Amino acid sequence: xxxxxxxxxxxxxxxxxxxxxxxxxxxxxxxxxxxxxxxxxxxxxxxxxxxxxxxxxxxxxxxxxx
Numbered sequence: 001x002x003x004x005x006x007x008x009x010x011x012x013x014x015x016x017x018x019x020x021x022x023x024x025x026x027x028x029x030x031x032x033x034x035x036x037x038x039x040x041x042x043x044x045x046x047x048x049x050x051x052x053x054x055x056x057x058x059x060x061x062x063x064x065x066x
Contacts, residue, residue, distance in 0.1 A: 002029075010034040013043075023047045026056075 002016040011034075016027040028044040048056070 017053075020047070023049050024053050026053070 001018065002014055004012060004014045006013040010032065012031040014029050014031070016025075016029055018025045024047070026044075026046045026048055027042050030041050030043050032038060032041075
């Protein structure tokens, strides 16, 4: 599942989460439309367990609640 997090006329940041045999693949991907050769660039990538992914979700939800 890929979802756009932030976008403006020259830049886009998205997150891609997919389930694998070894856990969940999490990628933060940037795309700079104004670059000489625009292409997706993986800025951060991790393989996370369901427990780790839920902990990340919980941390984000706690921050949003404040």
